[in-house]
Structures are given as C-alpha cells and as structure tokens.
Amino acid sequence: MEQYLNLSAIKLENTYATLPEAFYTKQYPSKVPSPKLVIWNNLLGEELGENLDFLKQKQGIEILAGNRIVEGTTPIAQAYAGHQFGHFTMLGDGRAVLLGEYVTGKGERFDIQLKGSGRTPYSRGGDGKAALGPMLREYIISEAMNALGIPTTRSLAVLMTGEGVVREAVLPGAILVRIAKSHIRVGTFEYANQFRNKEELKALADYTWNRHFKENQEQEQPYVSLLQEVVKRQAKLIAQWQLVGFIHGVMNTDNMAISGETIDYGPCAFMNRYDPDTVFSSIDMSGRYSYQNQPKMASWDLARFAESLLPLLADTGEEAIKIVQEEIDKFPEIYHAFWLEGMREKLGLFHLVDGDNALIEELLRIMFECHADYTNTFRDLTLGVKSSSQFADSEAFEQWYQLWQKRRENQQESLEESKALMESKNPTVIPRNESVEDALKQAVENQDYSAVESLVSLLRNPFDYSNREVFYEMPSDFSDCGYKTYCGT
Structure with a gap:
C-alpha cells in the first residue's frame, strides 16, 4: 500500500500549519504492527454529521492508527511550553500528532489528533506511546463530561497497537483518536511570548481569535477582547467542574485549552465524599490542584496567559500591565457568578x-x-x-x-x-472511581470491553430520573481515601 490514501470519504485541512513554522513540526505518526479497533464512538461519529463508518474498516483503521495518511494533509506535532506545578518548561506534543482538521457539514472545525502515536521532537526522552488503560479512561470520563453538558475534548476511537509499552510493567499499547475544537493552549501563547518574536505572537493571537471568537465581530482592542473571552470561558468551565465534583488533577498551563474545553484527562476523577481538600493525582504531593484550589489555579494559569499577551495589549508596558491586572482581577467575581447560578439551580x-x-x-x-x-x-x-x-x-x-x-x-x-x-442539573450518576477501575481492569487484563461500554452507556444519561434502576450508591467498602490516579506517561 502507498503511505497516502486517496479517499473521497474524508478530507482533512490543516489551517494551523499556516502559522509560522516555529509553532509546529511536520511529523508522521510511528507505524504500529497490528492495529485493532477496540472502541468506536458511534454517538460522536453521528454528531460529526457525516458517515464515518468506513473508518471502522481496514483502510480506516490504518488511518486511525497512523499507518496511512489521508492525501492532501500533512500531520504535525505542535510546539508549546507551560508551567507544570508552577515551573516553566519547554514542552510540545511529545506523544501526539495532529492528523488535520475535519470540517462538518455545518461548517464546524475539529482537530483530529492521535494520542500515543510515537516520538516527536518534543518527546524529551519519552517513548511517545500510550497504554490502553489511560486511553480508555479518557474515553469514559470525556463522554461523561459531554453528557453532563461540560465543554470537553472527546474520543472518537481507541485502538490497540499490537505492541507493549513499558511503564511500571509492560502494558498493552494504545492510540486514542481525540476530537477537539483545537489544541491551542495557554502554553502555546507562553511559548510564543518566551521564545518567538512579537509578529509570531500576533499571528498566533489572530489565528486563535478567528478560529474561536470570530462571532464577536470586530473589536477595537482585539487582544484585550481575546483575554476577556478566554477568562470568561475558563471561569464558566471551572464552575461547571466544581458543580459536579470533578477534579482535573493536573491544571498546568499546557492543559488549559484556549477554546474553553476540558483537555488532557490524566489523573482526573470525580469526588465521592464532599471534601474540599480532595486530591487524587499521584504526582500532586502538595494538593496544588485539589478540588477547592481549582478556581485559584485557573486564575493563576490565566495570569500566565495574560502575561503572554503583554506585547500586544498596549503601546507601553505600564499600560499593558494595568490591563492585565484589571482583567485577571475580574476572574473571581466572574467565576463566583457562574458557580452561584449553578448551585442555585441545583437547589431548584x-x-x-x-x-x-x-x-x-x-x-x-x-x-x-x-x-x-x-x-x-x-x-x-x-x-x-x-x-x-x-x-x-x-x-x-x-x-x-x-x-x-x-x-x-x-x-x-x-x-x-x-x-x-x-x-436537569443534578446527575443521578457520575463515573464512580470503583466502577471506572473495574471496567478498566476487565479491558486491560481480559480484553473485555463490555464493562467500559456499559458504563459509558449509563453515563450518557446522567439526568434520567425516570429509571430508578440506574441509581447506584458508592459501595460501603470503597473510599476516596488513598485512591490515586496517574498520568499514564
């Protein structure tokens, strides 16, 4: 077979590649020995508005696995930086490749990214691979979040690669096919401001505005408006997390999407017993990203975003700093308004x-x-x-x-x-930690995906009060205490 497939059934664009080349590297996914489709998200496939069922067939699986590339597009790995647990570092797509952008019949544009597709120039010594368990976790949790009405990236498919990846043990390798409004992050802007010039930063800001905020029409101060819109979207998103007890676990600036979607489901989980100090991430030793700290950390991350925009906000540094301070100071009030409205609705x-x-x-x-x-x-x-x-x-x-x-x-x-x-606001079910772990265990150890699919089917109807059989309690012998989640890298 040729490396490129000429398929009329799917066409991919790549407008991100119109940015200066410093923002990405052309990168083919690593070929895998024997890809096998284990999860196909029928609901998402239908919502994309086109018949994508051919992707479940042999040629389609070759595309989803990264073994073949659709003709007319060039895969890329994106460059970005970020503050991880407060420390700035150079990052980038170390185990992901953006195949391209899929445009629906309604004109909506979505990134199609392969996560776990091998090494890139940004892998920093990593193998660029992903294990099956974490990829299935992202599928489960992101579908639950979508059903709860919370903006999120989603998983179109999960594939086994036919090779092992070395973590604490040799685990079955996998690729997640992620759908997102974009993968532009706060860390993308940090990278532009720290390592590139003002014109390249401006190009990124203009591209981001046109891709995500163009419905706001022309603005007298477009970069101030960009800051305001991102602050508003993140304030609403974090409020929505808090209202359902969701804990992201790793709110680094490279994990904050400018689009306002929840992204990167690593050590995430839902809180059972109400405790503001709850933290599940195995790497969060200080509780930096605990449940109660999520609004504070969002504000902190947004401050880094605002700092990245300083060269574009005003003619003088003093004026730009004043704008940044004013806009970031508004976050607590905006967030609290969203949270208070949501809590009132939860109480009728x-x-x-x-x-x-x-x-x-x-x-x-x-x-x-x-x-x-x-x-x-x-x-x-x-x-x-x-x-x-x-x-x-x-x-x-x-x-x-x-x-x-x-x-x-x-x-x-x-x-x-x-x-x-x-x-309409209080879910009957959430992804209970024990249920998630049981489903993942069956999938990883026995290649039995029925529990994963049954759980996802349940989670897709979180507000169904007509069927009492879907209500379930946390088992008495299972506690949040000591429960740990992991990044999967």
Whole structure:
C-alpha cells in the first residue's frame, strides 16, 4: 500500500500549519504492527454529521492508527511550553500528532489528533506511546463530561497497537483518536511570548481569535477582547467542574485549552465524599490542584496567559500591565457568578435573592462535617428523599432543610418547576472511581470491553430520573481515601 490514501470519504485541512513554522513540526505518526479497533464512538461519529463508518474498516483503521495518511494533509506535532506545578518548561506534543482538521457539514472545525502515536521532537526522552488503560479512561470520563453538558475534548476511537509499552510493567499499547475544537493552549501563547518574536505572537493571537471568537465581530482592542473571552470561558468551565465534583488533577498551563474545553484527562476523577481538600493525582504531593484550589489555579494559569499577551495589549508596558491586572482581577467575581447560578439551580432556585450564598455555604459545611456523598446529596434533595446517613439525621441538616423549603416556596415558580430544574442539573450518576477501575481492569487484563461500554452507556444519561434502576450508591467498602490516579506517561 502507498503511505497516502486517496479517499473521497474524508478530507482533512490543516489551517494551523499556516502559522509560522516555529509553532509546529511536520511529523508522521510511528507505524504500529497490528492495529485493532477496540472502541468506536458511534454517538460522536453521528454528531460529526457525516458517515464515518468506513473508518471502522481496514483502510480506516490504518488511518486511525497512523499507518496511512489521508492525501492532501500533512500531520504535525505542535510546539508549546507551560508551567507544570508552577515551573516553566519547554514542552510540545511529545506523544501526539495532529492528523488535520475535519470540517462538518455545518461548517464546524475539529482537530483530529492521535494520542500515543510515537516520538516527536518534543518527546524529551519519552517513548511517545500510550497504554490502553489511560486511553480508555479518557474515553469514559470525556463522554461523561459531554453528557453532563461540560465543554470537553472527546474520543472518537481507541485502538490497540499490537505492541507493549513499558511503564511500571509492560502494558498493552494504545492510540486514542481525540476530537477537539483545537489544541491551542495557554502554553502555546507562553511559548510564543518566551521564545518567538512579537509578529509570531500576533499571528498566533489572530489565528486563535478567528478560529474561536470570530462571532464577536470586530473589536477595537482585539487582544484585550481575546483575554476577556478566554477568562470568561475558563471561569464558566471551572464552575461547571466544581458543580459536579470533578477534579482535573493536573491544571498546568499546557492543559488549559484556549477554546474553553476540558483537555488532557490524566489523573482526573470525580469526588465521592464532599471534601474540599480532595486530591487524587499521584504526582500532586502538595494538593496544588485539589478540588477547592481549582478556581485559584485557573486564575493563576490565566495570569500566565495574560502575561503572554503583554506585547500586544498596549503601546507601553505600564499600560499593558494595568490591563492585565484589571482583567485577571475580574476572574473571581466572574467565576463566583457562574458557580452561584449553578448551585442555585441545583437547589431548584430560579432567581438570586439575599441569603442564597449563605444557604449554599451552610449546606456544604454540613456535608463536609457529616462526610456526605456529593452527588447523592443533591440527587436525594431532587427526589425529596432523606438518606439514612448521619448527614440527613443531623439537627443542622434539618434546620437547613426547613430554610431551603421556605426559600423554594417563596419563589414565583412552583415546586414542580423547581424539581424539574433540579432534575436537569443534578446527575443521578457520575463515573464512580470503583466502577471506572473495574471496567478498566476487565479491558486491560481480559480484553473485555463490555464493562467500559456499559458504563459509558449509563453515563450518557446522567439526568434520567425516570429509571430508578440506574441509581447506584458508592459501595460501603470503597473510599476516596488513598485512591490515586496517574498520568499514564
């Protein structure tokens, strides 16, 4: 077979390659010995708006594995930098290759990236490969996030490569086919500002604006507007994480997408028992990226983004710094507004009134002191049932419950409308850590993917209150305490 495949069924563009060459390296994926498709995301394939079923056939699998390239596009590895746990370093796509950009019939543009596709100039001594377990984890969690209405990259497919990768043991190798609005990161701008010139930084900013924010029309100060839009999107995204108890685990600046999508599902997990200090990542020894620190870390990362834009923001450094400070200082208020709105909706409250913030904070305080399950608490409130846990039996909760009921009854909307609002905001299910681990174990050890697919099917209907059979509790012998997640590199 020729290395390039002339296929009319799929056409890929690569507008990112119109940027100065310093932002990427032309890079073919490494060929793999015997690719096998183990997960195909039918739902995502349908949503892309075209019939992509041919990718499940032999020629298509060769494309998804990186063994063959669609004619008319040149794969690239992107260059970027980033602050990892507060320390700046040069990075880049060390185990990923961007095949190209797929444009749907609606004109929407998505990157198609192969994750685990081999070494690149940015691998920094790594093998550029990926293990099956972490790639399946990304598929599970990203589909759950999408169903929860949270912006996210998604997984079109997972393939086994037919070769082993060496981690703590020899593990089955895999490739994830990731779909994203783009892979432009805060770290991409840090790289441009630190290592490139002003014209190249401007080219990146202009490209980013046109790709993600062009609906905002012309702006008198486009780079200030770019900063404002990114701050707003990230504030909303982090609020959405907090509202469902999601902990990203590695909020480095290279893992913050300018598009506002959740990206890079490494040591991520959902919190069971409500504890603001919860952290799952094995490499986060200090709790830098704990649940309660995520809004602070987002603000910190955005400050690095703003610093990268300094040369473009104003004619003088002093004026540019003033703009940066003003815009970053707005983040806590913007974030809190999104979070407060979301928490009110979780409690069936339609409009903000004095005392709502205190009502919410009191509930969270009681939940923490009584070791309440975060998801199940809001689910039970939605159902109007009281759990048998210490939480529901406490005097403090009873007092809070009466205040909450009075608050609901005093609003114009009916209790039925309030309940409907709660049902649309409080999931019945999340990717429980034990369920995820069990599904991954069956897949990795037995090549049995039925548990993964069953779990994903369940997670795609998180707000289904019509079928009580989908409700499940965290098993009593499983605790967040001691549970660790890993990057997979």
